[in-house]
Amino acid sequence: xxxxxxxxxxxxxxxxxxxxxxxxxxxxxxxxxxxxxxxxxxxxxxxxxxxxxxxxxxxxxxxxxxxxxxxxxxxxxxxxxxxxxxxxxxxxxxxxxxxxxxxxxxxxxxxxxxxxxxxxxxxxxxxxxxxxxxxxxxxxxxxxxxxxxxxxxxxxxxxxxxxxxxxxxxxxxxxxxxxxxxxxxxxxxxxxxxxxxxxxxxxxxxxxxxxxxxxxxxxxxxxxxxxxxxxxxxxxxxxxx
Amino acid sequence: xxxxxxxxxxxxxxxxxxxxxxxxxxxxxxxxxxxxxxxxxxxxxxxxxxxxxxxxxxxxxxxxxxxxxxxxxxxxxxxxxxxxxxxxxxxxxxxxxxxxxxxxxxxxxxxxxxxxxxxxxxxxxxxxxxxxxxxxxxxxxxxxxxxxxxxxxxxxxxxxxxxxxxxxxxxxxxxxxxxxxxxxxxxxxxxxxxxxxxxxxxxxxxxxxxxxxxxxxxxxxxxxxxxxxxxxxxxxxxxxx
Numbered sequence: 001x002x003x004x005x006x007x008x009x010x011x012x013x014x015x016x017x018x019x020x021x022x023x024x025x026x027x028x029x030x031x032x033x034x035x036x037x038x039x040x041x042x043x044x045x046x047x048x049x050x051x052x053x054x055x056x057x058x059x060x061x062x063x064x065x066x067x068x069x070x071x072x073x074x075x076x077x078x079x080x081x082x083x084x085x086x087x088x089x090x091x092x093x094x095x096x097x098x099x100x101x102x103x104x105x106x107x108x109x110x111x112x113x114x115x116x117x118x119x120x121x122x123x124x125x126x127x128x129x130x131x132x133x134x135x136x137x138x139x140x141x142x143x144x145x146x147x148x149x150x151x152x153x154x155x156x157x158x159x160x161x162x163x164x165x166x167x168x169x170x171x172x173x174x175x176x177x178x179x180x181x182x183x184x185x186x187x188x189x190x191x192x193x194x195x196x197x198x199x200x201x202x203x204x205x206x207x208x209x210x211x212x213x214x215x216x217x218x219x220x221x222x223x224x225x226x227x228x229x230x231x232x233x234x235x236x237x238x239x240x241x
Numbered sequence: 242x243x244x245x246x247x248x249x250x251x252x253x254x255x256x257x258x259x260x261x262x263x264x265x266x267x268x269x270x271x272x273x274x275x276x277x278x279x280x281x282x283x284x285x286x287x288x289x290x291x292x293x294x295x296x297x298x299x300x301x302x303x304x305x306x307x308x309x310x311x312x313x314x315x316x317x318x319x320x321x322x323x324x325x326x327x328x329x330x331x332x333x334x335x336x337x338x339x340x341x342x343x344x345x346x347x348x349x350x351x352x353x354x355x356x357x358x359x360x361x362x363x364x365x366x367x368x369x370x371x372x373x374x375x376x377x378x379x380x381x382x383x384x385x386x387x388x389x390x391x392x393x394x395x396x397x398x399x400x401x402x403x404x405x406x407x408x409x410x411x412x413x414x415x416x417x418x419x420x421x422x423x424x425x426x427x428x429x430x431x432x433x434x435x436x437x438x439x440x441x442x443x444x445x446x447x448x449x450x451x452x453x454x455x456x457x458x459x460x461x462x463x464x465x466x467x468x469x470x471x472x473x474x475x476x477x478x479x480x481x482x
Binding site: 049050052053058059061062063065066067069070072073074077082083084085086088089092139143144145196220 | 293307315326329330386437
């Protein structure tokens with residue numbers, strides 16, 4: 001009954017389009033639409049709600065990242081009853097890699113819902129961040145079990161090829177350097193800038209090939225930023241060749 | 242009714258003692274006692290159930306680690322509505338640090354339930370591992386919400402001082418080096434050995450003070466093994482001074 005009232009009510013509201021887009025993506029109607037609006041709000045367009053705190057998707061991304069990891073951990077635990085924790089850990093980190101999440105986000109069409117001031121080209125991690133934030137929003141809106149069901153039925157079953165993930169290489173930096181040596185290109189990883197201070201400090205890494213910046217990524221851990229940037233560079237190279 | 246039958250039945254079984262110990266620790270009766278027995282079974286006493294796979298607590302530890310992280314992430318998200326994701330990430334890593342989990346495990350009395358062939362002194366991480374494995378067992382036995390309730394009411398409310406955690410220093414290696422310089426001791430971090438190969442490779446790090454090994458820890462990431470070992474060394478130094 002409540003659901004019917006909501007369906008009658010929503011088409012008159014300003015959030016109508018988002019509401020129906022989410023119904024298609026999620027398989028259910030959102031209850032607290034404000035959570036989902038926040039999940040798609042990049043910090044470049046967010047407002048300060050208190051000193052130093054914006055109504056952007058970053059807190060939801062933090063939450064969604066943890067929930068996603070837990071759900072994937074359980075899924076793999078069940079799927080591979082005779083594999084050890086080293087294998088499971090490795091599989092999980094491949095499944096939730098920045099690149100994987102960026103691709104999933106685009107497959108689901110989340111990139112069309114993101115509210116941002118950035119140019120998309122150098123910032124595809126915005127897509128993966130929004131995916132994680134969406135997981136955070138679903139979890140707060142509907143709870144753990146619905147989130148688990150969504151990930152299992154709408155993500156893993158449709159979009160994940162476990163065999164391909166299992167054989168996938170993940171040291172993207174080494175892979176890029178190998179490619180460069182083979183193809184006679186010069187590749188450099190450069191710290192373009194550092195954002196923030198103390199525990200908030202993030203490294204922005206440029207991948208420079210033959211003097212040209214072709215990919216960029218940021219992370220609190222420099223090595224991770226390098227991996228993300230190398231992963232993006234490899235995707236560009238693969239899609240152009 | 243089912244619960245009453247179970248209570249009448251269990252005292253005759255061989256698992257009686259574990260059953261009642263768990264009732265006291267958890268606040269509820271376990272349903273699948275086999276999960277909890279596995280959670281307390283260190284790999285040193287486990288049996289091979291299939292080639293390369295033991296009935297030890299390591300898979301449950303992997304699962305419990307992820308579930309614990311998700312629950313702590315949500316708890317902090319709610320507790321600190323105006324803190325950014327950098328703060329929340331830092332707080333979480335302090336709350337689920339190896340040292341914190343080892344201490345919690347002993348406070349709950351889990352160390353008395355662990356089945357292991359190891360000498361306890363150099364291997365206190367066995368306690369923290371069992372704590373994580375217990376979380377994995379609760380999750381599989383009772384689901385996410387019961388696990389959340391257990392962590393909130395039996396762990397955080399009783400055993401965690403959030404203010405103390407917030408101000409806690411976490412770079413243990415730097416702290417130990419500072420202490421050594423001040424107190425005129427020589428401190429070294431030595432790779433004692435490497436276990437396994439490929440993605441399963443773990444580093445065993447010794448903390449050597451004035452030529453004597455006083456702490457030991459292992460991890461897939463060398464820097465983390467150093468941090469764990471330094472954390473243990475600092476605890477020994479503090480408790481002896």
